[in-house]
Amino acid sequence: MKTSPLRLGISRCLLGDEVRYDGGHKRDNFLTDVLGSFVKWVSVCPEVEAGLGIPREAMRLVGNPLDPRLVTIKSGTDHTRALETLTKDRIEELKKLDLSGYVFKKGSPSCGIERVRVYSKDGIPSRNGVGLFARAFIEQFPLIPVEEEGRLCDSTLRENFIERVFCYRRWQDLVQSGATRQSLVQFHTIHKYLLLAHHPQQYQVLGRLVGQAERHPQKELTLRYGNLFMKVLAVKATVRKHVNVLQHILGHFKERLGAQEKVELLSVIGDYHQGLTPLIVPLTLIKHYVQVFDVSYIRDQVYLNPHPKELMLRNHV
Numbered sequence: 230m231k232t233s234p235l236r237l238g239i240s241r242c243l244l245g246d247e248v249r250y251d252g253g254h255k256r257d258n259f260l261t262d263v264l265g266s267f268v269k270w271v272s273v274c275p276e277v278e279a280g281l282g283i284p285r286e287a288m289r290l291v292g293n294p295l296d297p298r299l300v301t302i303k304s305g306t307d308h309t310r311a312l313e314t315l316t317k318d319r320i321e322e323l324k325k326l327d328l329s330g331y332v333f334k335k336g337s338p339s340c341g342i343e344r345v346r347v348y349s350k351d352g353i354p355s356r357n358g359v360g361l362f363a364r365a366f367i368e369q370f371p372l373i374p375v376e377e378e379g380r381l382c383d384s385t386l387r388e389n390f391i392e393r394v395f396c397y398r399r400w401q402d403l404v405q406s407g408a409t410r411q412s413l414v415q416f417h418t419i420h421k422y423l424l425l426a427h428h429p430q431q432y433q434v435l436g437r438l439v440g441q442a443e444r445h446p447q448k449e450l451t452l453r454y455g456n457l458f459m460k461v462l463a464v465k466a467t468v469r470k471h472v473n474v475l476q477h478i479l480g481h482f483k484e485r486l487g488a489q490e491k492v493e494l495l496s497v498i499g500d501y502h503q504g505l506t507p508l509i510v511p512l513t514l515i516k517h518y519v520q521v522f523d524v525s526y527i528r529d530q531v532y533l534n535p536h537p538k539e540l541m542l543r544n545h546v
């Protein structure tokens with residue numbers, strides 16, 4: 230299944246632009262040099278676009294963590310209104326750009342998506358805030374995958390985020406082409422093993438929803454499926470769940486394997502289970518047999534190729 234080009238939002242300082250309060254940047258080489266070859270970045274620096282200048286006085290979140298103010302540290306200038314006005318306008322623009330994901334700068338009072346420091350009146354910090362721009366973005370686009378650059382250093386989180394980005398793009402394409410019950414069934418079918426690797430129980434719930442599609446009006450069905458689909462993919466796939474999927478896939482052609490081939494494949498899956506090899510090893514062997522035996526149902530599964538192989542994401546999980 231082909232997808233449209235991917236457009237991802239990004240905190241502008243992560244691209245190497247010198248827009249931080251101190252005139253510096255936080256270029257992230259993986260994002261610029263590796264992922265950047267597969268996506269088109271839409272960069273936003275909320276603080277600069279709100280007219281706060283470069284350099285500018287450092288600021289932080291203050292007050293109620295659910296509704297904090299953005300205040301400069303030394304002079305106590307409150308920039309909340311400027312940030313909120315910019316955010317409202319910028320989000321309207323972003324709605325037209327059909328984003329498939331967003332990478333935010335960790336810890337920023339404007340861009341951080343979790344554990345941002347919020348200071349009490351007495352100056353005591355607690356790490357339970359969300360940056361003002363990031364909060365508004367997530368509220369406006371609850372299905373769009375978001376991550377922070379810091380968390381993308383974790384290979385499991387990185388693989389999960391990029392997988393979700395590609396899945397969300399396919400979902401957007403389906404919705405934009407006018408999803409029907411039939412196209413939804415096809416969509417679900419090719420994502421079955423991927424969903425199983427994330428949440429076996431919810432995978433069944435999605436299957437029932439598609440199986441009883443005629444009971445729901447199309448619009449409601451599409452909405453419910455899309456919400457649950459993205460929620461399921463956000464649950465981490467574990468080694469145990471991957472092993473379960475690999476064994477399911479093996480079930481489709483094991484009768485056609487010779488005794489020696491079967492032993493070899495089970496041994497490779499066992500090595501992965503024990504943490505001796507990454508996921509790419511059993512998957513490569515499985516893909517080989519899927520080609521040799523021409524198992525079309527498995528060949529079409531997104532699970533086998535959820536993102537470009539050049540990203541080498543499954544070499545590290």
Ligand code: SF4
Nearest residue numbers: 241242274334337340
């Ligand atoms: S974290 Fe956000 S507001 Fe701060 S410099 Fe980067 S893009 Fe601009």
